[in-house]
Amino acid sequence: GSVLRDRGGAAGGGGARGSRDIQEAREAMSALQGKIGEIKAKATESEAIVREICRDIKELDCAKKNLVASMTALKRVNMLTTGVAQLRGSATKAEAANLLEAIANILHHFEPYGDVPRISEIKEEVSEIRAKLEAEVLGAFAARADPGEPPEGFGSVVEACAVVDALGARDKEVAAFCARQLEPYDQLFPKGGEFSSLDDVERRFAWVRRTLKSGWGEAYPEEWELEFKVVELFATRTSAMFLEILQSGEPQSVATTLKALQLSLVFEKEVKARYSRTLQLAAVFDGFMDPYVALEKQNLNDVLKMEDEIDDQGALPVFSSSVQMFFFIKTSIKRCTALSSGQTFFKLHKAFCECLSEYAKRLQTKLGGASAVSVACYCLNTAEYCGETVEQLADIVKSKIDAAYTDRVDLEDEQELFHDVIALAVKKLVAALDAGLDPALKSFAGVPWASLDAVDEESAYVGAIAAELKARIPTARSLLSPLYFRNLCDKFVSHWIPKFYRAVRDAKRINETGTHQLLLDLHSIKALFLHLPACAPPDDDSDPPPAPSATYTKYVAKELATVEMVLKLVGTPTEMLVERFKIMWPDGTKDDLLNVCALKGLKKQDQLHLLDTLYGADLAAPPPDGSSKSPPAAAPAKARSNSQEPLMAAFATRAQLESKLESVSAHASLTINKVGSQMRDLINKSNPSRAAASNTATNGATPNPPDGPAS
Numbered sequence: 267g268s269v270l271r272d273r274g275g276a277a278g279g280g281g282a283r284g285s286r287d288i289q290e291a292r293e294a295m296s297a298l299q300g301k302i303g304e305i306k307a308k309a310t311e312s313e314a315i316v317r318e319i320c321r322d323i324k325e326l327d328c329a330k331k332n333l334v335a336s337m338t339a340l341k342r343v344n345m346l347t348t349g350v351a352q353l354r355g356s357a358t359k360a361e362a363a364n365l366l367e368a369i370a371n372i373l374h375h376f377e378p379y380g381d382v383p384r385i386s387e388i389k390e391e392v393s394e395i396r397a398k399l400e401a402e403v404l405g406a407f408a409a410r411a412d413p414g415e416p417p418e419g420f421g422s423v424v425e426a427c428a429v430v431d432a433l434g435a436r437d438k439e440v441a442a443f444c445a446r447q448l449e450p451y452d453q454l455f456p457k458g459g460e461f462s463s464l465d466d467v468e469r470r471f472a473w474v475r476r477t478l479k480s481g482w483g484e485a486y487p488e489e490w491e492l493e494f495k496v497v498e499l500f501a502t503r504t505s506a507m508f509l510e511i512l513q514s515g516e517p518q519s520v521a522t523t524l525k526a527l528q529l530s531l532v533f534e535k536e537v538k539a540r541y542s543r544t545l546q547l548a549a550v551f552d553g554f555m556d557p558y559v560a561l562e563k564q565n566l567n568d569v570l571k572m573e574d575e576i577d578d579q580g581a582l583p584v585f586s587s588s589v590q591m592f593f594f595i596k597t598s599i600k601r602c603t604a605l606s607s608g609q610t611f612f613k614l615h616k617a618f619c620e621c622l623s624e625y626a627k628r629l630q631t632k633l634g635g636a637s638a639v640s641v642a643c644y645c646l647n648t649a650e651y652c653g654e655t656v657e658q659l660a661d662i663v664k665s666k667i668d669a670a671y672t673d674r675v676d677l678e679d680e681q682e683l684f685h686d687v688i689a690l691a692v693k694k695l696v697a698a699l700d701a702g703l704d705p706a707l708k709s710f711a712g713v714p715w716a717s718l719d720a721v722d723e724e725s726a727y728v729g730a731i732a733a734e735l736k737a738r739i740p741t742a743r744s745l746l747s748p749l750y751f752r753n754l755c756d757k758f759v760s761h762w763i764p765k766f767y768r769a770v771r772d773a774k775r776i777n778e779t780g781t782h783q784l785l786l787d788l789h790s791i792k793a794l795f796l797h798l799p800a801c802a803p804p805d806d807d808s809d810p811p812p813a814p815s816a817t818y819t820k821y822v823a824k825e826l827a828t829v830e831m832v833l834k835l836v837g838t839p840t841e842m843l844v845e846r847f848k849i850m851w852p853d854g855t856k857d858d859l860l861n862v863c864a865l866k867g868l869k870k871q872d873q874l875h876l877l878d879t880l881y882g883a884d885l886a887a888p889p890p891d892g893s894s895k896s897p898p899a900a901a902p903a904k905a906r907s908n909s910q911e912p913l914m915a916a917f918a919t920r921a922q923l924e925s926k927l928e929s930v931s932a933h934a935s936l937t938i939n940k941v942g943s944q945m946r947d948l949i950n951k952s953n954p955s956r957a958a959a960s961n962t963a964t965n966g967a968t969p970n971p972p973d974g975p976a977s
Contacts, residue, residue: 343384345372350388350395359406359419362399363432366392400433407439408446414482423485440492444499447477451500455507464511464518467526471533474500494541501537501547508547512554520557527551527605548606555610562598563617569594570625576644582747584648591625592655603666612671615663619680622656626683633687633694639738642698643745646691650747653684692750696757699738703762706730707769715773715780716867724790725783732794739801755799756818763795763825770829775867781837785830792826836865840872844879856881 350369369392376385403426406417420426430439451473455461461469474497483493508526512518530548537545569590577586595618602614629645660677667675709727743751776784799814831850838846843866847859856877863873 347388350391359399359403360425360429362395363403363429366396366399367432396433400435403429403433404435404439404442408442412482413443413447414480414485416485424487427487427490436490440490440495443492444496447496448499448503451503457507457510462507462511464508464522464526467529470504471529491541494537494543497537497541498543498545501545505547505550508550512550518554518557520561523551523554524558524605531605552606552609555606556613558605559610559613559617562602562614563621566591566594566598566617566621567624570621570628580651582647582651583644583745584651585644588625588648588652591621592652592659595659599662599666607666608668608671611663611667612674615667615675618659619677622652622677622680623683625652626680626687629684629687630690633690639695639698639741640745642691642694643742646688646695646746646750649684649687649691650750653681653688656681656684688750692754692757695742695754696761699735699758700762700765702734702738703731706734707766710769711773713780715784716775716777718777718780718783721779721782721786723786725787728787728790731791735794735798736801739798743799743801752799752815752818755814756821759795759798759818759822759825763822763829766791767825767829767832770832771861771865773865776833776836776865777867778837781833784833788826788830788833792822795822795826832862832865835862840866840868840876844876847880
């Protein structure tokens, strides 16, 4: 209990001390606030004192500024008054001009005081003096007899020009001077006068050259460019006169117009070289050059009308007219670009396009009546040369014509026309070679293949084919580029071999001997066509041509293999024909089999029997759609379907037949070779010269004959 009382007493003493501390703090804060208030009052009082002082200073500064401005204005007024007084009594125009320039600078400061009466009076007086002085100075310039002499009252032209510059009247004097200089020109070449036509253009330029040679230009300051100003005004008036003449509708000869244009261009070049400035005098002719373009086109047509000769100076022989045509075009471009590279050049390029189109039609006309291989080759080479050169021509035109016309230059249509001529020429060459072999095919059709009783090394028609190709192909090879010669060979074999195949199929009947003979002939034809791309004249000492392409060789072998297959089937015994047909011609159709049967001379009943055998005895007819694929074999009879022994026997029989077939085929081949050897011996004994030729052919490039047909 005593402890609690002690603690309570201590707490009561602590609370009294806290109250005293708070009271003391409040009193201190009240004293501080009082001091702050005193400081604020003193600061406000100080600020008022400073403001009063600054106001006095600002008033003093304003008074000083006004005083300085007044003093400066008074000085300038004094200077202006003095200057005007001196201007009234100036002794020379140069002195007056200098004073006017100085007075003008002073008056610039009085622009805000224009409503002050005294300033307005001075301005009016100065303007009157300036106008009077300007009139006197310009009058002095105009009164001179010699433009190179100084005006009256001046020691030199340069001094007078300085006064004009001080007066600000340079442009006025330059315009007046140029007009005075061109007064004689206007009098000498008036509208509708004696010398107002384009024939007198040279007189105009001669006049201005004489005017410039008088030497007055050297007396003037260089910055005035007075000579060029005179030339520029001359060009403006002359251009207007040219335009008026050209638009008048009066006929102007091309020679006269070109002469005027050329003289204008020469004058422009002289001005540019002398003053480094450009005139636009000749541009006025650009819209009136249609007669010139027509003349160039007519001249080109005249060149093309010349008789064609063969130009063999290049890589390939071409018609000389094509070389002359492009030489003329090149020269014409050079002439035109010397005159204009804008509208006129664009129109000339269009004229070139028309002439090129006409020339392509001309080549087509030559091909239409051409029967000789050489003429077709010349047309092809010429079209190839033109097509390549037209592309180069387009690039040249684009590089020389103005940028505004570049995108409109296009010669692709003309180039395509020459490509069409090339295609037509190849077609004509193929037709010419084909026509040359028609007599040989007629001879082939006249051979009695159904009753042929002897086999020769080759038939007469084969020799005719070889002779015709060896007479024409070397000519084409010597005249054409390797690219187009290969193209010709490809096109020709793809056209003629199917034609020969049709001729074989169109034969009424071929017996076994005829089949052997045709196989021998086919071997010779194959060797001839494989050697076709390398065929050259006998006296050709040039490097041997490259071997035919693999594509060409493969095509020839494939197409002739079909003919050989048909002939072998024709020589196959009838009882083995169906089996051999299935093996050798798995894609053959019923029409192919019927054609083979017709060539064998089989009767209709036998042909139908073979069809039944091929397509199955239980089928009423072969597939109506004529499918190229042989239908599957018919299902065997029920009696045999459950037994494998007959089937195995059938396979054994087929194997025996195939073995026998191969044996018979080999025997037949040996027999044919033996008979052929005996016939050659007989021929050699009866005709030694033919024997030598035969030995040469046998030892040459001709390979051994193929095996005869299967028996």
